[in-house]
Amino acid sequence: MIKRNLLVMGLAVLLSACGFQLRGTGTTELAIKELDVSARNAYGETVTQLRQVLSSSGVKVYTGAPYKLILTDEQESQRILSYAGAGRTGEYQVTTVLNYDIRGEHDLALMSDKLEVEKIFIHDGNNLVGSDQEAATARVETRRELVQRMILRLQQITPTQLDQLQQTANARAKAEADALKAAQKAEAETPRQSPVEIPQQ
Known part of the structure; x- marks a missing residue:
């Protein structure tokens, strides 16, 4: 018995030394250590949960951080997958x-993307209260999964990638500024036609 316990403990130490972690027990390590998180709905549940998860993962979330995560748009839709008639059970998505x-x-854009999450719930025409609860639970789970997927996306971003994206954004901004300056210079150097004078009668 003692030998088996020692063997289990030894394997646990060995696995942890190799970096093995059970799902859900590891820390969420992000390359971005400071982040300004905002959304169109500043007090919405998605952005609020995202701020909480980021903070608990060791990210300093504050206004004016070097990098900004902006939730530009969040849209929810619902459709019927199967419907068996009035007062019967149907599947909704x-x-x-x-x-x-x-x-x-x-404030230069480094990347733009989107996340999409789908959940299916059962609607029972004979149990409207229960069906409403199913729908509410589906929405809560959808939001939770959105936040988890966003964290995974952020985890995949490396400091090298951020530097490359910033350099590309800087070069693009400089090219646009130079093009605008050249256009303004060309316009300024273009001789303007004098107004035609109409002789007085």
């Missing part, structure tokens, strides 16, 4: 699409 931008220095 709720879908939430979340569009977001990540911005860096000088």
Whole structure:
């Protein structure tokens, strides 16, 4: 018995030394350590939950951080998958699409993308209260999964990738500024036609 316990403990130490972690027990490590998180709905449940998860993962969330995560649009839709008539059970699908931008220095856009989560729930025409609860639960689970997927997306971003994205954004902004300056210079150097004078009678 003692030998078996020692063997189990030894395996646990060995696995942990190799970096093995059970799902849900590891820490969420992000390359971005400071983040400004905002949304169109500043006090919405998605952005509020996202701020909480980021903070608990060691990310300092505050206004004016070097990088910005902006939840530009969040849309929810619901459709019937199967319907058996009035007063009967049917399947519904709720879908939430979340569009977001990540911005860096000088508020330049580094990347734009979207997340989409779908959940199916049962609607029972004979149990409207229970069906409403099913729908509410589906929406809560959808939002939770959206936040989890966003964290996974952020985890995949490396410091090297951020630097490359920032350099690309800087070069694009400089090219646009140079093009605008050249256009303004060309316009300024273009001789303007003098107004035609009409001789007085």
